[in-house]
Amino acid sequence: EAQVTQNPRYLITVTxxxxxxxxxQNMNHEYMSWYxxxxxxxxxxxxxxxxxxxxxxxxxxxxxxxxxxxxxxFPLILESPSPNQTSLYFCASSSHSNTGKWGYTFGSGTRLxxx
Amino acid sequence: GNxxxxxxxxxxxxxxxFLTINCTYTATGYPSxxxxxxxxxxxxxxxxxxxxxxxxxxxxGFEATYRKETTSFHLEKGSxxxxxxxxxxxxxxxxxTSGSRLTFGEGTQLTVNP
Numbered sequence: 001e002a003q004v005t006q007n008p009r010y011l012i013t014v015t016x017x018x019x020x021x022x023x024x025q026n027m028n029h030e031y032m033s034w035y036x037x038x039x040x041x042x043x044x045x046x047x048x049x050x051x052x053x054x055x056x057x058x059x060x061x062x063x064x065x066x067x068x069x070x071x072x073x074f075p076l077i078l079e080s081p082s083p084n085q086t087s088l089y090f091c092a093s094s095s096h097s098n099t100g101k102w103g104y105t106f107g108s109g110t111r112l113x114x115x
Numbered sequence: 116g117n118x119x120x121x122x123x124x125x126x127x128x129x130x131x132x133f134l135t136i137n138c139t140y141t142a143t144g145y146p147s148x149x150x151x152x153x154x155x156x157x158x159x160x161x162x163x164x165x166x167x168x169x170x171x172x173x174x175x176g177f178e179a180t181y182r183k184e185t186t187s188f189h190l191e192k193g194s195x196x197x198x199x200x201x202x203x204x205x206x207x208x209x210x211x212t213s214g215s216r217l218t219f220g221e222g223t224q225l226t227v228n229p
Contacts (some may be wrong), residue, residue, distance in 0.1 A: 022140070041221060042165050042222050058216075090158060094215065103161060106151075106159040
């Protein structure tokens with residue numbers, strides 16, 4: 001089954017304790033992206049990656065890091081989490097438009113609480 | 116920059132009522148437009164899309180028409196069901212030299228009562 005898998009689904013952590021949210025896709029998609037969802041703000045893009053070793057900032061990158069060492073994986077790293085990073089996070093992947101088969105697939109989400 | 120504006124929610128309807136959720140956008144180029152749906156506790160699912168002006172996207176009884184002249188992509192359904200209760204997001208996608216950017220609206224919570 002084609003899917004984007006995020007782990008964990010739920011996480012409660014303390015301020016300053018480094019954490020990683022994993023994201024993996026099995027569709028051989030080139031493009032992957034992270035979003036955070038907050039009430040009244042919709043989804044905002046954190047980082048995206050066009051392909052292996054190619055990443056770029058989205059709209060709200062502060063406090064986050066990403067890496068793309070393999071095509072299928074795109075982990076989101078919070079080096080020193082703070083309470084304002086409490087949110088619902090989604091990973092998404094897509095093929096390129098020039099393939100004619102593009103479309104975004106989203107993971108099920110990771111609900112992060114930083115206390 | 117690009118932006119998407121959705122009608123404010125929440126929206127509460129009775130079963131079999133007509134639904135409209137307004138969506139307007141601002142974009143520099145010629146974006147593709149989407150509606151995504153998020154059921155409670157789940158991720159986003161693509162509901163429908165339109166890639167150029169005057170295209171109509173449709174799925175599961177929902178429809179939306181890409182109106183370039185009014186920069187709108189309103190979501191409609193003739194007869195809603197309780198199972199349609201969810202949050203609906205309008206989004207636009209533009210391909211840039213550095214990749215694609217999917218910009219979302221704020222989301223509209225729909226509750227359908229029996």
